[in-house]
Amino acid sequence: MVSISEIAKKAGVAKSTVSRVLNHHPHVSDETRQKIMAIITELDYMPNQLARDLSRGKTQKIGVVIPHTRHPYFTQLINGLLDAAKTTDYQLVMMPSDYNQEIELSYLNQLKMEAIDALIFTSRAISLDIIETYAKYGRIVVCEKLQKSNLLSSAYLDRHFSFIEAFSEMKARDLENLVLLFSRNDETSATYQSALVAYQDVYGQLSTPYTVFGNIHDFNDGLKLSYQLIKDDSIDGILATSDEVAAGLIKGYEESGKTCPYIVGQEGLLVGQLLKLPTIDHKSYDLGKLAFKQALSDIISQEVLFSEYLPQDS
Template sequence: MTTIKDVAKLSGVSMSTVSRVMNAPESVRADKREKVEKAIRELRYYPNALARGLISKRTETLGVLIPDVSNPYVSEVIRGMEDAAHSLGSNLILCNTDRNQERMINYLKVLKEKQVDGIIYTSEPFTADFHKLFEEFNMPVVLASTQSIEYEIPSVKINDEKAGYDAGMYLIRKGHYKIGMISGPIEDPIAGYTRYSGFKKAMSEILPMETIDAWIEFGSYRYEDGYEAMKRLYKKQPEVTAVFVASDEMALGAISYLHQIGISVPEEVSVLGFDNTKIAKMCIPKLTTIGQPMYDIGQKAVFKLEALLNSEELDELRSYLDHTIVERDSVKELSRKLYSNW
């Protein structure tokens, strides 16, 4: 196997000069740089990350901890991360934790052995136990699609409570007032409780606060959860005219149940999703949804981690990107509005 020593010998320079050519070529005289580059081509030398790291103190690899790699939301976030990492000359190591702490600890050990430069932790709540683990492993970390209020850790996400509020107000402005919600788990502080809380705040504009929970069911963001939650909601509130669902995948489950019992969407019941994943455009009717800038979240998380690694001062510790309402076909505007000024 060709080594850096072979390249140095063929080009007639020291090994440190070869390393500088690979890591900081502008610091090497043009004539020496050309000799080294020619030797690298002739010997077909491909330096490994650890060897480069001896000089640069970087392996140009980033670890990404993902709770569920099959989630369509996650795949778009990862695409933003990969493009950002590629633009910086870095690579990603993706680790699917399956929301299992023991598995995550094992991945952290592997990432430490691989000498990754830093870690991006996605989607799950960042608990005190997790914070202790990251301190023990002593690796820079940025949070993507999650955040920590307790600890000073950089993060990138949307304001989920504001998004839940805007979802409720959107349906109200469309003339609905018999509005239900299929929420994520209320014990999930990142996307569950926050979207639920924002929706309740919007509904309090038209309903007594104590009556709102009767219009809310819960699930774990999956298609099956949406189907079952819609069944429960419709059985207790058959007069519902619109439903806000806390993920696109659950929204498809809700639509499926309504179709099964002969309820037309959006003619009889409107459905509003959340995320704007690719599946939102693939269903019938196409799903109106609260859009998250998934690609931008992933991209900004990588750039924020790069700034940390370069000891640069961050513009902001916790970044909140804008959400949007993506209008398609699953929400109908009622002709009679509850309030004329809406």
């Protein structure tokens, strides 16, 4: 492997001069710069990335903890992160977790060991208390509302009012037996919490029955679930996990020959527009861009985006 010393010796300059050229330092004459660059090309020199990271105290890498990409919320969020990163010198390191706490802890330890400069939790299973103990090692951003924290930044969605509008529309249509679908049927899920609170605000806590299903992510999940739902003729409204899930449900009902219940999708996808579905746009692409900005910021902050209900006739 060619070293800076070899380049300096062949160019007849000091190692510091070669270093300045490699780091685009302005205080080098054009003649010297061109001479050194010609030698670098001739010797096919490649800088040692680890050494460069150590010398400047940064890796220029940001870790993104992502549970999975089976749901469009996460794929759109990743797209926002990627587009934000394109305008910088930072690289994104995707860290799949599948909501495994041990795996999430290993990613926090990568921050501690300075393998990455910052860490973004798009969703999590590990406790906030544990996450906060690692904040001293680098910026940590979580994609959820924090009750109180002076250590973590958060970029989060306020889903409540969009769910209120969706359930109000369903109630106005006299829908009384609802099915609520979730990607993660868990009280720690922000979507789960927001949807149930909004449902109770509109329908009341005990007045109207509803059924909850979890682990519903994509078209095929919706299609498979439809085979179960068509057995219950009393179901008249469904809050789908996404527009893709809604499309799977519609397909299943069409195949059965039964009338499909009124369905509200989520994520504002093209398939929903084509099917003219009412949907909730959770702005996950914009959330990704916002989370990336916070990962680079020296200021700890909480910033919020608002989901938007898009009725059928919009």
